Amino acid sequence: MINYYLLLTKPGIIFGNLVTVMAGFLLASKGQFQFGLFLSTILGLAFIMASGCVFNNYIDLEKDRLMKRTQNRPLVIGVIFEKQAIVFGLALAIVGAIILYFYTNFLTLVIAELGFIIYVFFYSIWKSRTVYGTAIGSLAGAVPPLVGYCAVSNQLDLGAFILFAMMVFWQMPHFFSIAIYRLQDYSAANIPVLPLKKGIQIAKIRILLYIISFTLTSSLLTFFHFTGSLYLILTIGLGLTWLLMGLRGLKTSNDQQWAQQMFRFSLVIISVLSLTIPFDLVN
Known part of the structure; x- marks a missing residue:
């Protein structure tokens, strides 16, 4: 129990x-x-x-x-x-x-x-x-x-607001990927997620926009001297990788498989950046 x-x-x-x-x-x-x-x-x-x-x-x-x-x-x-x-x-x-x-x-x-x-x-x-x-x-x-x-x-303060914005922008492509991957479930339960109401292609474009927003916002931690160059390199590298994966989705023939990959990578990127922050702080 x-x-x-x-x-x-x-x-x-x-x-x-x-x-x-x-x-x-x-x-x-x-x-x-x-x-x-x-x-x-x-x-x-x-x-x-x-x-x-x-x-x-x-x-x-x-x-x-x-x-x-x-x-x-x-x-x-x-x-x-x-x-x-x-x-x-x-x-x-x-x-x-x-x-x-x-x-x-x-x-x-x-x-x-x-x-x-x-x-x-x-x-x-x-x-x-x-x-x-x-x-x-x-x-x-x-x-x-x-x-x-x-x-x-x-x-x-500024650090708090950057963290908050980062997480807001990260969650949108994360959730949209889940919605595409589990589209049949959401349809059966009549839950009005974006891919159902506006279409999968619109959701994919939104995913790309939010990935760009997330990457730029995450980089601000370095530009405002909270974190160092290692964090910035990982942010840009992982952000570009995520973006390229998203771009491939515009032409994919298997939306569910692509969405599952995007969902998994979203977990990778937020975990890596979260674990990098403590090791690359600027005092």
């Missing part, structure tokens, strides 16, 4: 986001690592993100019954009841908020809670109603590195 509750929190999503939390935290630390603060930030945000994922499962229950990739989720198969999920989600949210309030700072808690509100009350509800659900979700997804950064800095 514990495994089912764990699945309800979407641990893969939490782990992926914690990598960007670490990047934001270490960028603001500038080599002055505070282990206790780092642990508190990671734990507090992990609980809040887990809570958001639990409520997302609850809100998406009827849609999940219609999609092949979500038909084995705990709420769908009935191993966890809806009331149990709500109590579990509330408990996670409370624990996370307590940790961030007492062991980080108030700004960090506010940002984390704003991300939770956007994800649960706006993205989870609106994604089945509007094609702009992806854009709303990208705001929530850009919060984790901001939380890591502000846990150290206790302020919203």
Whole structure:
């Protein structure tokens, strides 16, 4: 039963986001690592993100019954009841908020809670109603590195805004790639993602524009002397690789295979850059 509750929190999503939390935290630390603060930030945000994922499962229950990739989720198969999920989600949210309030700072808690509100009350509800659900979700997804950064800095400065913009621009091609790859699932659940409403070719063009925006924005960390030349080289190299992959998609005969490759590479690029930041800081 514990495994089912764990699945309800979407641990893969939490782990992926914690990598960007670490990047934001270490960028603001500038080599002055505070282990206790780092642990508190990671734990507090992990609980809040887990809570958001639990409520997302609850809100998406009827849609999940219609999609092949979500038909084995705990709420769908009935191993966890809806009331149990709500109590579990509330408990996670409370624990996370307590940790961030007492062991980080108030700004960090506010940002984390704003991300939770956007994800649960706006993205989870609106994604089945509007094609702009992806854009709303990208705001929530850009919060984790901001939380890591502000846990150290206790302020919203240029570095925080660059990190936030980076993540917003990264998530759009990431999500659009998933939407193309899982197009049949989204169609079955009647979720109005961009490839369904505007067409796959329009989505591909948007992907290219967002990749360019992501690469340029990511480079700003070096131009404003937060990171060094290694980070810049990797940003440009990986960004151009991602862009070339996207351009090939304009003529591909297998949209699903191409979209899957784009999705996987999006995970590679954000992981590599997040892990590079701590090793190429400018003091």
